[in-house]
Amino acid sequence: MTKNPRKTHKSMPEQDTELTLSEEASAAAASQADNSASERPAQEPDKTAEEAPPVPRAEYDQLKAERDQLLDRLARQQAEFENARKRAERDRIADRDYAVVNVVEKFLPVLDHFEMALKSAGTVEQLRSGVELIVKQMEDVLRQLQVTAIPAEGAQFDPRHHEALDTVERQDLPDQHVAEEIRRGYKLRDRLLRPALVRVASNPKQTTE
16 A cells, blocks of 8 residues: 655645744744843952052051050050059158158167166166156157057946956946956057957946846
8 A cells, every 4th residue: 555645745844844943942042041141240250359459668667657656655654654663662661661760769768778777786666666767758659659558447348449358346346347457558549559458347236236
């Protein structure tokens, strides 16, 4: 059986038509891609990758000079601070030495009289009288330094100025009054140097009433 030549001849143009349409579609796609690429904005260059422009020599020299001036000023201020600290320390030591010298000079005569009393060959009564004079002289020196004794015996017990050693029963004294002074207390102006060591009276008649 022979094929129909008309059918074979008719199918060939259809195949050509299909190939032509495919080529047109490819060409259109390629054209559209070219148009998109041309319309796309150009990518900006990476600024971080760019190198910083070199600093001019004159500006560099100026910055270096300013840095050197600041370092020099800082070194001078540190030296001045250290010198001021040393001067303050020297002044403090000088003031302390002056105060010590002022006190020692006042007590040197007292020490001289003590040494004279030790070398004395007098009687016990004469030695006692000499010691009493020395004590009076020392009290005068303390008054010049504004050091005063704290009133104790017969005064009302004050824990701010008195330190109680013990209590003794006394009916001739008010309760909670100093019956006996064991060690004298002193103060410099209003500042307590040491409290007076005392025995405190306990009056049973007052405590039972």
